[in-house]
Amino acid sequence: MSDTALPYAPPFRPQLAALGVVGSMLVAVGVFLSGFVISEPAPYELFMAALIGLWAIVGLRISRYIAPLVVLILLFNVGGMLSLTMLDDLSVGPMYIAVSLFLALSSIFFASIVEARHERLDLIFRAWVASAIITSLLGILGYFHAFPGSEAFTLYDRAKGAFQDPNVFGPFLVAPSLYLVHGLLAGRILGAPLKIVGVLILALGLFLSFSRAAWALYLFSVVALVFIMLLKERTGAFRLKILVLSLSAAGLMIIALLVALQFDKVADLFSSRTQLVQDYDGGHLGRFDRHRIGFLMAMEKPLGIGPMVFSQIFPEDEHNIWLKSLTSYGWLGFACYLTLIVWSLWAGFKMLLRNRPWQPYLMIAFITVVGHTAIGFVIDTDHWRHAYLQIGVLWGCIALEKRHNRKTGSG
Numbered sequence: 001m002s003d004t005a006l007p008y009a010p011p012f013r014p015q016l017a018a019l020g021v022v023g024s025m026l027v028a029v030g031v032f033l034s035g036f037v038i039s040e041p042a043p044y045e046l047f048m049a050a051l052i053g054l055w056a057i058v059g060l061r062i063s064r065y066i067a068p069l070v071v072l073i074l075l076f077n078v079g080g081m082l083s084l085t086m087l088d089d090l091s092v093g094p095m096y097i098a099v100s101l102f103l104a105l106s107s108i109f110f111a112s113i114v115e116a117r118h119e120r121l122d123l124i125f126r127a128w129v130a131s132a133i134i135t136s137l138l139g140i141l142g143y144f145h146a147f148p149g150s151e152a153f154t155l156y157d158r159a160k161g162a163f164q165d166p167n168v169f170g171p172f173l174v175a176p177s178l179y180l181v182h183g184l185l186a187g188r189i190l191g192a193p194l195k196i197v198g199v200l201i202l203a204l205g206l207f208l209s210f211s212r213a214a215w216a217l218y219l220f221s222v223v224a225l226v227f228i229m230l231l232k233e234r235t236g237a238f239r240l241k242i243l244v245l246s247l248s249a250a251g252l253m254i255i256a257l258l259v260a261l262q263f264d265k266v267a268d269l270f271s272s273r274t275q276l277v278q279d280y281d282g283g284h285l286g287r288f289d290r291h292r293i294g295f296l297m298a299m300e301k302p303l304g305i306g307p308m309v310f311s312q313i314f315p316e317d318e319h320n321i322w323l324k325s326l327t328s329y330g331w332l333g334f335a336c337y338l339t340l341i342v343w344s345l346w347a348g349f350k351m352l353l354r355n356r357p358w359q360p361y362l363m364i365a366f367i368t369v370v371g372h373t374a375i376g377f378v379i380d381t382d383h384w385r386h387a388y389l390q391i392g393v394l395w396g397c398i399a400l401e402k403r404h405n406r407k408t409g410s411g
Contacts, residue, residue, distance in 0.1 A: 023058075024120050026051055027113060028127035034385045035131030035172065036162040038152075040099075044385060049102060052109050065399035066111045069391070072340040073104040076325075079333025083304035096307035096328070099383060106385070107392040114358075114396025115403065121361040124393065125179045128386075132176040133198055135161035136205030139169060143208045159208035167379055170206045170214025171372065172386045174221050177202045178364045181222060184249070185229055185242050186360070196252070203253060213375040220374070224367045232353050290314050291323055298326035304333070321376035328382070340391075341373055348394050351401045362397035365390050 030051055033044040052060075062070060080097040087093045113120055139161035142153030153161055163169040180195045180202070187195070206214050226246050230239055294310065307328045311317045318324045325334040348366040356362075368390050372381055381387050 079329035110392025170209035170211035304330035
């Protein structure tokens, strides 16, 4: 036997590369499953819990660049755990907080894998688009009773797709819609027809959800996307292209809306839903009255009142994410949630117009987080899986930018 030492053999890189590809594909499957939440626990929870656990064993790296997300979102859940001490009956509350903790971990997971490889962003959004189109088609077909049993995809004569609630189904479609709109405005003309079809399917599904929050979110998000793209791209030819395509898309949307309104069922529900204040919004113990009373009550409950307790005191749930943070996560949870949102939006805003491979995804995530923050004043976005995905994508892009700046020595 020779005494000469064998040279060091590095890990077999093709195997590592193959493992990375498989991991990315599994992430895409998880994102795809987020559009199908008819019952809980949904396939998304089961699949993602296994995937996060497996990835943690193989080597999930959580960098210091997403430390604010990790600390704040976990402390938010600590507030929820403390609120459990206020409960007399622990039959429901612990499971609610367990789901919250899982979703928090999913957000950290998405941020980490995006930071590790920015190419995963396109895969994530393509899977999101596929999921959104399928669940939107289910909602549309269900609304028009296109096949036996299709009413399973509606609720109160409103499309809900493969979701439990139209008010979650509608907002879920916004981010993939922005991805397609961005592709229309910035991509090649050859791919435009398929993107247009996709945009129209998602827009019709969102419209038939008859969710006022989703309508407002969609309108704000599309306008914000076009505005930011006009700021970023300063050439006259590109701005003309954006203007022409935007006006054409708006025209198609108006035509589609007019066609939909020819159906009496659609027109009647649209007329009802476009009233600014519904019967359940105003009046004694209506939505806004519950908000006022709930905030006053929360000022006297530092630990909150516990998950799912508000609806036992009042006719309905909080329908306000800020009030929900106070009642179910206490003052600690509220402070952490507020800090996380402000920090996320400020960090994202500073990086919004920089020319990076991940800039389109940062832009979409930033816009949708802003929009969800706004609609959170009239709707409870806690436990919305796609909301945690958006936060994860945003922080993944923030981490990518910070890593890029450190590497190049730029600010």
